[in-house]
Amino acid sequence: GQNIDQPTEMTATEGAIVQINCTYQTSGFNGLFWYQQHAGEAPTFLSYNVLDGLEEKGRFSSFLSRSKGYSYLLLKELQMKDSASYLCAVRRNTGGFKTIFGAGTRLFVKA
């Protein structure tokens, strides 16, 4: 089987930096997604990492270590609008593609 673990909730202060971790166990790893979802809205695709390393996109960065089964999403210069759920998802290829989502991390940004 496979597991995806991420913290249920996190709280951070406006202007700060927050790191949301995701660990996974899977075979046939084929990439890892991060999505943002505000309450009552559709998800927004943030990143897709398939190789080790850090990918930066504005205030958001995503890191992947395939050997450790580990990823994180780094949010810099936090804004109130960053309060949302952040979903980690793993894609695997074992004769066909499958994508499984974690339960999500609810981030609260306070003033």
Next chain:
Amino acid sequence: ETGVTQTPRHLVMGMTNKKSLKCEQHLGHNAMYWYKQSAKKPLELMFVYNFKEQTENNSVPSRFSPECPNSSHLFLHLHTLQPEDSALYLCASSQEKGAGGRLNEQFFGPGTRLTVL
């Protein structure tokens, strides 16, 4: 229209009904996706179509039947659903270079809120 549109936005159906959800993307993309989001459960990717070919089926029950007649349209045909199938069904699209390659940014539609009585 621009972006990804879905119809209907809300649907109530009985367990013996047959209905279809429609998704249309106006972005010129070549890949389309169906997701299911239930209350208090993780988001689930149901199906992926890349270049009109189904490339991913995440063990979805056969009472859900996808159809992708062209790269702009995606349907989800529903029949003999169960109350636990009540959820928000989201469609998304992206531009891909080929099946199995790096996935690019996905754009989501607003979703169809389905209630099965």
